[in-house]
Amino acid sequence: xxxxxxxxxxxxxxxxxxxxxxxxxxxxxxxxxxxxxxxxxxxxxxxxxxxxxxxxxxx
Numbered sequence: 001x002x003x004x005x006x007x008x009x010x011x012x013x014x015x016x017x018x019x020x021x022x023x024x025x026x027x028x029x030x031x032x033x034x035x036x037x038x039x040x041x042x043x044x045x046x047x048x049x050x051x052x053x054x055x056x057x058x059x
Contacts, residue, residue, distance in 0.1 A: 010018070013025050028036060 017024050
């Protein structure tokens with residue numbers, strides 16, 4: 001279908017929204033971006049703590 005845009009050039013979030021028929025996601029504002037980055041950092045810290053405990057038990 002020639003009228004459809006090439007979705008390979010779109011970011012995954014926009015591709016998913018298009019497939020689901022949803023509006024494009026809005027970008028994070030500064031507060032949301034900080035909260036998201038903190039959430040990622042907290043998750044990384046939790047995984048590292050779990051791995052450290054497993055290494056300690058294995059030693």
